Amino acid sequence: MSSLLSANNINKSFSLEDRVIHVLKNISLTIEPAEFVAIMGKSGSGKSTLISILAGLDTPDSGQVFLANEEISNLSEDALALKRQADISFVFQSFHLIPTLTVAENIGFPLKLSGNHSEETVNELLQKVELMHRRNSFPHQLSGGEKQRTAIARALITQPKILFADEPTGNLDEKNAESILQILIDLQQEFNTALVIVTHDPALAKIANRTINIVDGFVV
Ligand SMILES: Nc1ncnc2c1ncn2[C@@H]1O[C@H](COP(=O)(O)OP(=O)(O)O)[C@@H](O)[C@H]1O
Numbered sequence: 001m002s003s004l005l006s007a008n009n010i011n012k013s014f015s016l017e018d019r020v021i022h023v024l025k026n027i028s029l030t031i032e033p034a035e036f037v038a039i040m041g042k043s044g045s046g047k048s049t050l051i052s053i054l055a056g057l058d059t060p061d062s063g064q065v066f067l068a069n070e071e072i073s074n075l076s077e078d079a080l081a082l083k084r085q086a087d088i089s090f091v092f093q094s095f096h097l098i099p100t101l102t103v104a105e106n107i108g109f110p111l112k113l114s115g116n117h118s119e120e121t122v123n124e125l126l127q128k129v130e131l132m133h134r135r136n137s138f139p140h141q142l143s144g145g146e147k148q149r150t151a152i153a154r155a156l157i158t159q160p161k162i163l164f165a166d167e168p169t170g171n172l173d174e175k176n177a178e179s180i181l182q183i184l185i186d187l188q189q190e191f192n193t194a195l196v197i198v199t200h201d202p203a204l205a206k207i208a209n210r211t212i213n214i215v216d217g218f219v220v
């Protein structure tokens with residue numbers, strides 16, 4: 001079976017005023033279809049940089065990323081945007097909801113973009129994340145947990161092959177973090193979506209199929 005996603009010898013550096021920091025050092029890894037992978041590592045070890053590159057939000061200095069055998073690390077901005085619409089979703093720690101749209105409109109937004117809007121699909125996801133009663137609320141009227149459930153529903157509405165989440169429970173209390181985790185796992189199983197989650201939560205890492213540890217820009 002071929003991997004869903006593979007990264008070969010990824011390098012990434014950032015130039016600061018007086019020095020260059022080499023953040024990712026020859027990182028190679030693979031993610032299998034429907035696999036649940038936790039990425040762990042100290043703050044500043046390069047986790048966010050890594051998943052941004054794996055998700056096509058950022059480009060490596062050298063190395064390649066392949067999604068279902070197609071190289072995505074050399075695509076143009078436009079081609080990448082289409083790829084993200086079709087196959088890749090991302091959930092951010094700070095939610096990134098569109099403030100002027102309601103919960104239902106935020107969730108349906110990716111379908112609007114691709115011209116496939118369906119009220120029925122939006123309603124299905126609203127039910128799955130238990131936000132039907134909040135469908136007409138705006139982001140500023142929601143709790144942190146509700147915002148993250150909205151973001152997750154929006155990320156899954158396109159039935160992506162792979163969902164990346166960067167510390168999705170980092171801004172939530174324990175109870176909300178637990179419920180977000182459960183929703184992610186249920187949806188992963190239902191939609192067969194591969195899940196790649198950056199986390200500090202040992203409970204989450206335990207449930208994952210595999211943990212990738214990043215230390216000083218290396219996979220260990
Ligand atoms: N756009 C950027 N410009 C300069 N330095 C950056 C940039 N993004 C990240 N870094 C640096 O790269 C290192 C890794 O950052 P990051 O990937 O965010 O780590 P983590 O998510 O593991 O905390 C840090 O030293 C950070 O300051």
Ligand SMILES: [Mg+2]
Pocket residue numbers: 047048049166
């Ligand atoms: Mg980070």
